[in-house]
Amino acid sequence: MPDIHMKKFVVTRFDPDREEAPRTETYDVPCQSDWKVLDALNFIKDEIDGTLSHRWSCRMAVCGSCGMQVNGEPSLTCKQAVSELPDTIEVAPLANFPIVRDLVVELEGFLEKLQRVKPWIIRAKEKAVEEGTHRQSPAEHEEFKQFSMCINCMLCYAACPVVANEPEFLGPAAIALGHRYSIDSRDEGAAERNEIFRGEGTVFSCSYANECSEVCPKHVDPAAAVNQAKFNAVIDWATGLVLPRGGRE
Amino acid sequence: MARAAHPEAMAPSKPGRTRTAPPQMPPKFPMQGRYRAYTIFDATGLVYLLMGFGVLHAVRALGDGAAAWQAVLAGWANPVYVAFHLLALASVLFVGVRFFRLFPKAQPPRIGPARPPPGPVIHGMLYAVWIGVSVVFVAILAGGIFR
Numbered sequence: 001m002p003d004i005h006m007k008k009f010v011v012t013r014f015d016p017d018r019e020e021a022p023r024t025e026t027y028d029v030p031c032q033s034d035w036k037v038l039d040a041l042n043f044i045k046d047e048i049d050g051t052l053s054h055r056w057s058c059r060m061a062v063c064g065s066c067g068m069q070v071n072g073e074p075s076l077t078c079k080q081a082v083s084e085l086p087d088t089i090e091v092a093p094l095a096n097f098p099i100v101r102d103l104v105v106e107l108e109g110f111l112e113k114l115q116r117v118k119p120w121i122i123r124a125k126e127k128a129v130e131e132g133t134h135r136q137s138p139a140e141h142e143e144f145k146q147f148s149m150c151i152n153c154m155l156c157y158a159a160c161p162v163v164a165n166e167p168e169f170l171g172p173a174a175i176a177l178g179h180r181y182s183i184d185s186r187d188e189g190a191a192e193r194n195e196i197f198r199g200e201g202t203v204f205s206c207s208y209a210n211e212c213s214e215v216c217p218k219h220v221d222p223a224a225a226v227n228q229a230k231f232n233a234v235i236d237w238a239t240g241l242v243l244p245r246g247g248r249e
Numbered sequence: 250m251a252r253a254a255h256p257e258a259m260a261p262s263k264p265g266r267t268r269t270a271p272p273q274m275p276p277k278f279p280m281q282g283r284y285r286a287y288t289i290f291d292a293t294g295l296v297y298l299l300m301g302f303g304v305l306h307a308v309r310a311l312g313d314g315a316a317a318w319q320a321v322l323a324g325w326a327n328p329v330y331v332a333f334h335l336l337a338l339a340s341v342l343f344v345g346v347r348f349f350r351l352f353p354k355a356q357p358p359r360i361g362p363a364r365p366p367p368g369p370v371i372h373g374m375l376y377a378v379w380i381g382v383s384v385v386f387v388a389i390l391a392g393g394i395f396r
Contacts, residue, residue: 007316016268072276095276097259098269106269108261143358150308157259161284167257183358208351209287211275227355235360 003033007082009040010094011052014099022099024090025049037077037091038066041103054103061217064153067094068103074155074215093159110154111168116195122189140185147180147219147225156212158220164206170201172212172222179229194236205228229249251276263386290347300337349375 009030014022027048029040038056056066059078066077069092071085082089089171099103127134156172157163163171170178175197182190197203206226213223256379275284279288305369310317324330353368388394 014270016270022270025288055353067277072281076276092276094252095274098272099368100265100267100269106259106261106265109259158389159275161275161278164258164272164278166253167255167260206353207291209284210351211283211287211393214283221354227351228357228379229256231355231357235259 001046004030005033005083006087007031007040007085009044010088010090011041011103012099013052016101017040022093030083033083035082037068037070037075037080037082037085037089040082041091043076044076046058048065050145052103054100059223062151064151067153067158068092068146069158074158076153076155076210076217078100079217079231086201094154096163105154107154110152110171112175113174113201114152114177116201117170117174117181118189118193119174119177119181120179121184121187122192123186124188136185143185144180144183147176147183147222150176150180150220150222151218153217155215155217159211159215161211163208165204166201168201169205170197170203172206172226175203175206175229176220176222176225176228179232182232184227190232191236192201194233197233198237199230203233206230233240251278286347289343292345296337296340299333345379349379 007139009027010024012022013025027044029043031040035217043054057063061076061079068077070080071090093099093105100106100127123163150173152173153223162169178193182188182193190194209224251273254274278284307321310321325347326340353371356365
């Protein structure tokens with residue numbers, strides 16, 4: 001029989017049909033010693049209050065669905081152990097996002113930003129199938145591998161003080177993904193993305209708070225990607241000034 | 250609840266069919282947890298601004314003759330000025346250490362065919378340059394060179 005500890009969960013609730021603003025509701029939850037915060041939320045929904053809304057899916061920190069503020073810290077609730085937290089645990093929707101209902105946030109704005117950075121391989125001329133696959137060495141793969149580990153959990157957006165104040169800012173995960181493709185040896189779209197990075201929502205809005213990297217559950221280090229993207233955007237701009245045809249072949 | 254973020258933060262370009270509650274700021278911003286160091290880092294800009302005014306004042310006094318310069322030197326001996334200079338020193342050290350910690354990972358993996366040196370090497374180079382430049386300045390101020 002596992003150990004049971006009573007914990008108090010202060011959960012943000014919001015019903016867009018009936019309430020003007022979010023409020024909190026407190027639940028006493030008998031938590032097992034091996035529970036994650038998500039287990040407690042599921043217990044609340046299954047046993048105490050079936051009206052609670054929250055997103056989750058894989059329960060193993062892969063899908064990125066269950067990101068929430070746990071005691072003020074952006075966390076994957078399937079990864080955050082209840083035993084590591086004090087007796088009172090506050091669970092709120094991710095900061096910096098419009099709240100749809102309870103712990104569920106609006107994702108559309110994020111998806112639009114993600115699409116803007118063209119997160120796919122761009123080729124000047126597509127290779128014919130008969131010519132075979134694009135070859136890439138392990139060293140070339142290693143250059144971007146870290147930035148391709150993002151699970152789009154949006155914890156980085158919830159931690160970023162710039163996202164909170166500049167709605168146009170592309171944000172950490174989107175820039176990291178764009179940068180991941182720009183430094184991929186098979187890609188030829190870096191110049192296009194550099195123009196996007198210098199335009200509206202520019203990478204230069206980032207003030208290198210580094211909070212995105214601190215909270216990233218997959219150690220993607222989006223702050224590194226954003227600041228590398230700044231560097232490349234400047235080099236690309238300067239090259240365009242001094243070389244014919246902007247240095248493009 | 251935390252303070253409100255920008256009402257348009259992370260909002261879609263076209264509003265959805267469901268009414269939403271406005272986004273909230275990160276609850277620990279600006280002075281709790283790790284945000285404190287970031288806020289202090291940004292606030293040091295005010296110290297540098299004031300320091301800049303002080304330097305401009307000193308340069309102007311240099312052009313106004315020996316008496317004006319002596320008055321500036323006498324002002325710098327004031328305990329308030331000494332405290333401010335200590336604050337400026339602490340600010341520079343704080344910003345330097347933070348910047349040097351974060352700078353290596355901001356280097357792209359390649360610039361054309363060239364690869365930057367490993368992070369610890371860049372880290373060491375930054376500190377070496379910082380110490381070297383500081384030694385040169387101390388030597389100049391102590392009258393060791395450019396007499």
